[in-house]
Amino acid sequence: MTSTQESPHDITAPPHPLLPTPAPVQLIDPAGAAVGPAPDRETLLRLYRAMVIGRRFDTQITALTRQGRLAVYPSSRGQEACQIGAALALRAQDWLFPTYRDSVAVLTRGVDPLQVLVSFRGDWHCGYDPYEHRVAPQCTPLATNTLHAVGLAHAARLRREDTVALVLLGDGATSEGDTHEALNFAAVWKAPVVFLVQNNGYAISVPLAKQSAAPSLAHKGIGYGIPSHLIDGNDVAAVHTTVSEAVQHAAAGHGPVLIEALTYRVEAHTNADDATRYRQDEEVAFWLERDPLRRLELFLNRDGQEPPTEFAAEAEALAAAVRAGTNADTAPDPAGLFGHVYAEPTAALHQQQADLLDEIARDEEARA
Template sequence: MTVMEQRGAYRPTPPPAWQPRTDPAPLLPDAEPHRVLGTEAAAQADPELLRRLYAQLVLGRRYNAQATALTKQGRLAVYPSSTGQEACEVAAALVLQERDWLFPSYRDTLAAVARGVDPVEALTLLRGDWHTGYDPHEHRVAPLCTPLATQLPHAVGLAHAARLKGDDVVALALVGDGGTSEGDFHEALNFAAVWQAPVVFLVQNNGFAISVPLAKQTAAPSLAHKAVGYGMPGRLVDGNDAVAVHEVLGDAVRHARAGGGPTLVEAVTYRIEAHTNADDATRYRGDAEVETWREHDPILLLERELTARGLLDDETKQAARDAAETLAADLRARMNQDATLDPMDLFAHVYAEPTPQLREQRALLRAELEAEGEEGR
């Protein structure tokens, strides 16, 4: 006799007939990406916000150009440029409050800089001479994440833990379209929705996962539509419209902070430069395609709006350019200084308290270095 055959054994009741747990209609994204610039809504945009976004976009474009040049000079091992995607990067940083957290991917150095991270420290990981390069807790910016999408579950965990502690914190996690093909993306969105964690996911859909176009990654109507399957709202926005991205992300952050749970935002943008300096983008896309997107440049779109409203003159333009050149010159000068490396730093900041194995390895390395020093005398 089996356990289930015994008299009085527990027998689960049949599951109820299937029914939607929530109405999917409010979760669906709009059919077209949300836009502000070039529409009637642009007239209502805050002039100070427009000016601030413009200054940051110009700064970001110059930052990308200088970092790319540093790779050619051998001062950076690799640099994944965000040229063309600056509106997403800047808006993500500016929409957060000081207590909130930003979880960037490897392409999001500009977002980290816009959040307040030192430009040189933001590039340290890509230079290969230190762990993260900056203090994540000081800036509320998680370490730049090179593995695809692994930062997303971390963002959910932090946001969920903050809510359990009663902290008024929102996490904003950035990921590329290629990252949505990773299992971490599924796990993060599922946990976030089940726990109603105060987290916002921003997918920068720049068209390619290295050389793989989006059409070969997914057959979904849009990446924003994936939100419905997890039970959260999906928003679709023009990723080159800085005002629209700021507006959509602002709504999502306020929604999360008020206890409404997570939101998945897809920003439709384009990667003007190659995947990294090690990539040859001409092998998988044509110049005509790139030039078409240059006409939809985020800086150009904002310049048109500012000029039309009389908010941008030659003096303001030059001030933005001068600030960008100052940043580039400082970045160039500091990156051209050889770093002073201490091999013992390998064991720093691995754990709060070093494990016995780490202490043993540290002692062995120190002994080897001391022996080499004595031999060289």
């Protein structure tokens, strides 16, 4: 029996090494000393600039949320190395599939900061054009973006396009069925996807020990036939290097890569969460000593070479623009709810729009 369908595997090809290293890969240690071949200084300065801006953006948004300017915000303070190291490893033609906590990655990819915040203000589900920067909408349901990334990457492969999808997910998302399906499909069909798990220790309040009995989350790639890596997620050099190599691997047609980056969420899950109920101050202090931004500063300061100071001024200017933008009132158009449901609106959709606008008009008349 013969088939014209493409075979997903060449069974004669030697398997890729699958096992992650026993200890997380590290190029710069917490004291800022080189323990491996770090990227060149120009690359590190690009990473440093993005981390300074990303940290200031995150702290500014956290403050605005506490003031009631935003409905909700999941801070990524402490995870900047993961998001920025990965985002800057992408090529222009690649796609980023972020979660709700990955606003700094979206910002680093070039999306306007005020557009990043639209969904957190409750104005739109996605405030930017995904195609402009090749950034999918930030995903709130756990792990659904893994399937979206695999679907896009598989379609690109069938079209013979040179495109890699990078999907960001947390440790909690690895417990979801969607992640299993995404990993399995990507492995079988060699979809060009890089899965980056930001293991920050908690799925809201559930610690990792109550989520998985695997030696590491990176070990989960073995069962799917996916080469996997365990890295220090607070070492931006290690993140950038590993993700860059994974993108090259996927782009060359070798299939997906799974990376687990060990990091930590310094702030609460969101502004609605009380993290003191499930973790101790000593634990937070331990990770503050391993701050990814400070680590890179120490490394760049070796031999008396001070990191540039203009990045801080650039970050402050961005924070000021964000404050001004969030102070401005928005006037959402209710009719816009129906504008992007179908390419050609159905009769039922037209009727729903008319009913809504009629109800709003009657409500305004009653208030007059």
